[in-house]
Amino acid sequence: MRHRPEAALVLAAGRGTRMRPLTDTVPKALVHVAGQPLVDHALDRVAGASLRRAVVNLHHHADQLEAHLAARPSTSCARPSLDIALSDERACLLDTGGGLAQAAGPLGEGPVVALNADAIFAGPEPLVALLDAWTSDHGFDALLLLVQREATRGYTRPGDFFLDAASAIGTPRRRGEADSAPYVYTGAQVLSPAARAIAAEIAREDPVFSMNLVWDRLLAEGRLGATLWPVGPGFPAARGAWIDVGTPAGIAEAEAALERWRA
Numbered sequence: 424m425r426h427r428p429e430a431a432l433v434l435a436a437g438r439g440t441r442m443r444p445l446t447d448t449v450p451k452a453l454v455h456v457a458g459q460p461l462v463d464h465a466l467d468r469v470a471g472a473s474l475r476r477a478v479v480n481l482h483h484h485a486d487q488l489e490a491h492l493a494a495r496p497s498t499s500c501a502r503p504s505l506d507i508a509l510s511d512e513r514a515c516l517l518d519t520g521g522g523l524a525q526a527a528g529p530l531g532e533g534p535v536v537a538l539n540a541d542a543i544f545a546g547p548e549p550l551v552a553l554l555d556a557w558t559s560d561h562g563f564d565a566l567l568l569l570v571q572r573e574a575t576r577g578y579t580r581p582g583d584f585f586l587d588a589a590s591a592i593g594t595p596r597r598r599g600e601a602d603s604a605p606y607v608y609t610g611a612q613v614l615s616p617a618a619r620a621i622a623a624e625i626a627r628e629d630p631v632f633s634m635n636l637v638w639d640r641l642l643a644e645g646r647l648g649a650t651l652w653p654v655g656p657g658f659p660a661a662r663g664a665w666i667d668v669g670t671p672a673g674i675a676e677a678e679a680a681l682e683r684w685r686a
Contacts, residue, residue: 466479518635524623
């Protein structure tokens with residue numbers, strides 16, 4: 424059985440250009456959906472998976488995000504305890520792969536979860552499903568959480584991956600030159616120490632890089648896997664969705680989907 428991660432990186436440093444004009448004055452991670460900021464939705468997912476430490480990277484309107492996180496209660500009746508550290512990218516926005524490499528210290532050793540702050544899951548706890556798959560017997564050094572494109576809301580792109588899966592975990596294939604692909608990356612993944620070492624190696628040459636460079640290395644070596652969210656019969660069409668909150672229109676989509684799920 425794979426070692427279970429103890430920490431998560433919440434990627435919240437982006438400029439949020441598609442969310443303008445809202446992000447002209449606030450970081451995208453502090454845009455409210457259903458009464459709370461996006462970053463708090465993400466941190467609640469981390470706590471809901473029984474992870475006790477989260478690292479949040481920051482860049483755009485960093486002072487506001489830092490102040491918000493400092494004021495966030497570490498625990499409450501509704502929230503399990505969660506220790507939060509910061510990875511400061513004020514000097515330079517490092518992209519997703521560079522952000523992972525930069526946060527190596529506060530993340531500690533071992534496997535880690537990485538989670539985008541600008542996605543909403545209206546359904547079963549996504550990280551619980553992802554970690555259940557991660558701790559099973561497989562040979563991958565990174566595991567992506569995918570969703571069927573038909574189960575997305577606010578998503579307008581043609582999909583990211585095909586998936587060869589005879590069981591709960593399979594090998595993803597990039598869309599490439601195809602017009603569309605049936606599965607979308609949800610922004611959540613688990614990375615082993617070996618995958619993190621690839622990110623550290625790339626960062627020594629150029630600190631600003633996408634996680635795609637890590638995935639490409641793992642794909643070439645047969646070490647990138649994927650599993651699907653959500654789990655359970657009758658889901659997702661009748662019960663919920665994954666929502667890309669990258670634009671102002673995505674806020675309404677997310678609030679409607681959350682209302683349906685909670686009802």
